[in-house]
Amino acid sequence: MKDLADAAANNGWWLAPGIVGRLMFHSKEVQAGRRRFWGREMLPETFIAVGMAMIGNALGTYWDLPGPVSAGLIGALSYLGPRFIDTAGANILERFKRRRP
Structure with a gap:
């Protein structure tokens, strides 16, 4: 059982x-009055957090x-x-398109 706990701590830290x-x-959005703290947005935020953590962990491992x-x-x-990354990626691609004749 201790091995399972150690594996979870070592592999799930990200x-x-x-x-x-x-x-x-989410807290910034709550302070701005755009959402409630315990609102329906919490479930999608959890999935976004896990997904972005997976991407960040993969990049950290790769680099x-x-x-x-x-x-x-x-x-x-x-x-x-993800919305910022999508927008940044679109802007980078647009710059590459403008550079090419």
């Missing part, structure tokens, strides 16, 4: 920065980042969310 990053975004740096990357990506 979920915490993802949840914290998304919770910071061989140390743990704290990888956690920062995961938290930042989770805070920014």
